[in-house]
Amino acid sequence: MKLLVIAGPPSAGKTSLTKQIIKRFKDELRVAFLKIDVVKAYEDIELSREFQIMTRKIYSGDLCPDHAGVMVLGDAVEWAESKAADLFIVESAGLCLRCSPYLNQGLGVVVLSSMAGIHTPEKMGAMVSLADIAVVTKIDLISQAEREVLIQKIKDVHPNVILMETNALQGTSLHRLYELISHSEDIDKDNLYLKGNPPIGTCTICVGKKEIGWKHHFGVVKKLDGQIAEYLYRGE
Amino acid sequence: MIEGITILPGLDKAGSKERFEKLTLIAGETVSIVGPTGSGKTALISDIELLAQGDTSTKRRILINGEVPAEEVRYNPALKPIAMITQNTKCFTDLSTEEFLHIHAKARKIVDKKIILDTIELANKFTGEKINKETRVTVLSGGQTRSLLIADAILIGAAPVILLDEIENAGIFKQEVIDIIQSTSKIIIFVTHDPVIALLTKKRIIMENGAVKKVLCQNEFETKAAENLLELDKRVGFIREELRAGNEITKELISVSFA
Ligand SMILES: Nc1nc2c(ncn2[C@@H]2O[C@H](COP(=O)(O)OP(=O)(O)OP(=O)(O)O)[C@@H](O)[C@H]2O)c(=O)[nH]1
Ligand SMILES: Nc1ncnc2c1ncn2[C@@H]1O[C@H](COP(=O)(O)OP(=O)(O)OP(=O)(O)O)[C@@H](O)[C@H]1O
Ligand SMILES: [Mg+2]
Ligand SMILES: [Mg+2]
Numbered sequence: 379m380k381l382l383v384i385a386g387p388p389s390a391g392k393t394s395l396t397k398q399i400i401k402r403f404k405d406e407l408r409v410a411f412l413k414i415d416v417v418k419a420y421e422d423i424e425l426s427r428e429f430q431i432m433t434r435k436i437y438s439g440d441l442c443p444d445h446a447g448v449m450v451l452g453d454a455v456e457w458a459e460s461k462a463a464d465l466f467i468v469e470s471a472g473l474c475l476r477c478s479p480y481l482n483q484g485l486g487v488v489v490l491s492s493m494a495g496i497h498t499p500e501k502m503g504a505m506v507s508l509a510d511i512a513v514v515t516k517i518d519l520i521s522q523a524e525r526e527v528l529i530q531k532i533k534d535v536h537p538n539v540i541l542m543e544t545n546a547l548q549g550t551s552l553h554r555l556y557e558l559i560s561h562s563e564d565i566d567k568d569n570l571y572l573k574g575n576p577p578i579g580t581c582t583i584c585v586g587k588k589e590i591g592w593k594h595h596f597g598v599v600k601k602l603d604g605q606i607a608e609y610l611y612r613g614e
Numbered sequence: 615m616i617e618g619i620t621i622l623p624g625l626d627k628a629g630s631k632e633r634f635e636k637l638t639l640i641a642g643e644t645v646s647i648v649g650p651t652g653s654g655k656t657a658l659i660s661d662i663e664l665l666a667q668g669d670t671s672t673k674r675r676i677l678i679n680g681e682v683p684a685e686e687v688r689y690n691p692a693l694k695p696i697a698m699i700t701q702n703t704k705c706f707t708d709l710s711t712e713e714f715l716h717i718h719a720k721a722r723k724i725v726d727k728k729i730i731l732d733t734i735e736l737a738n739k740f741t742g743e744k745i746n747k748e749t750r751v752t753v754l755s756g757g758q759t760r761s762l763l764i765a766d767a768i769l770i771g772a773a774p775v776i777l778l779d780e781i782e783n784a785g786i787f788k789q790e791v792i793d794i795i796q797s798t799s800k801i802i803i804f805v806t807h808d809p810v811i812a813l814l815t816k817k818r819i820i821m822e823n824g825a826v827k828k829v830l831c832q833n834e835f836e837t838k839a840a841e842n843l844l845e846l847d848k849r850v851g852f853i854r855e856e857l858r859a860g861n862e863i864t865k866e867l868i869s870v871s872f873a
Contacts, residue, residue, distance in 0.1 A: 493706050495706075495708060496708060496709060518660075519702060520700075520702060520706060521699070521700050521702060521705065521759075521763050522663065522697060522698045522763075522767075522771075523714075523718050523763055523766050523767070523770075523771070524706065524707050524714075525691075526691040526718055526721040527707055527709075527714060527718050527721060528707070529691055529721060530691075530717050530718070530721035531717070533721075541689060542689060548670065548671045549669075550660075550664060550666075550670045550671070551664050551666070551669055551688070553667055553668075553669045554685065554688075
């Protein structure tokens, strides 16, 4: 089974791109789709209705969405394999930009709208810098010069990313993406790892303690002034 | 070097194959694309800009010098031999004109810093209201943006193929643009509803229902007609500038310009 993880800010065009990919592959591959979002998502209903493929969604709710992603992805891969899917597409929510959902196997695709601000690629951190492929959407809405300026910005952040531009509503110029998907290797589900480093976690705030001020907390505590307290600071 | 661009037929909006075998445009040639609104003019030049390989809604394919362009040429702006001015005349990037041109020049691997001011200077030849290097591109008017992008296409894009989508609609000095562009050895394609531009180009592609319907070559009579229309256009332009400058049109003015 091939794995494709698609990430990007809200309304960047992830689902529109996903639709083009499904349209292209649905006759040769069995496609399964998972949407991870925080509060609300409709992609599962929309895509299963339009393409009759297997879909699921999961809300992270109170959990950090990347955390949720890591937790559920194992089960989700099992699910897709049990349904004999050949291509498993995971659409991830905009998330908090600290982390990226890409794995050591399969392809990681970041979707960026060409209408997004010029500093977006820098602000998106690991979601851009750890992606294998960057797809710039909505090129029908801006000038060529402006598109090239945005592309240059993405290259500044990630010089080796494979870049492409598309009008995701029409699926223009996606040949290269399709080739990369066709040639991507099947995953080995027992050896899936996050590409990026997860944030330093398990502090008392993460587990729900509401008291204000670092004295009340242990785990990794950040003070207002100064560095993060010594690694794994345990409170006083 | 680009000697020619070849368009291979795709499908019209109904899915039938276009009725031409291939269409080659050669360096130094000016071409206009005409046809009713919605007939696929913009789609045709977008195909050229994207160097389509059957992967756009029209399914056309584009060759450079008779060959399928390398992947690298399709995806790397620094290697792309094509500059396009789209119908959209709004910039979203929150940068000053100078910064914007600077990053674009970098994307096109140009090191000479002088090009930035040269581009602004050229843009100011096309527009009545001057652009400053500090002006943010987001606040430029439609005509100013268009002028800047045309100057950018000529100097920074410096591409051997230039595609212009309805430049006449932005209230810029059309004549200046045509003069500068026609004196080059580039392939220049105008999508246009303007009879002067259509008659001044050597080839005319007529679109209908998403397909190329016909290709005509400029004849001797048309060149004459273009000259007459151009004369008329200049007079209209003269009156327009008088109005823009807040002047009143007097009997004398009329007799000078429409004698
Ligand atoms: N003009 C244009 N509109 C686009 C393009 N891609 C997406 N859109 C529109 O942008 C909006 C958001 O697109 P989606 O594909 O739903 O974006 P998304 O990234 O899946 O959004 P979330 O999953 O909600 O984060 C929709 O209205 C699309 O029709 C494009 O290339 N051109
Ligand atoms: N051969 C085709 N097959 C499918 N769709 C097409 C084809 N040609 C054009 N279209 C679509 O038809 C719509 C109108 O085309 P386009 O924008 O190119 O028209 P236009 O001639 O530039 O119109 P205008 O003069 O209003 O700018 C677009 O959505 C375009 O993608
Ligand atoms: Mg979506
Ligand atoms: Mg058009």
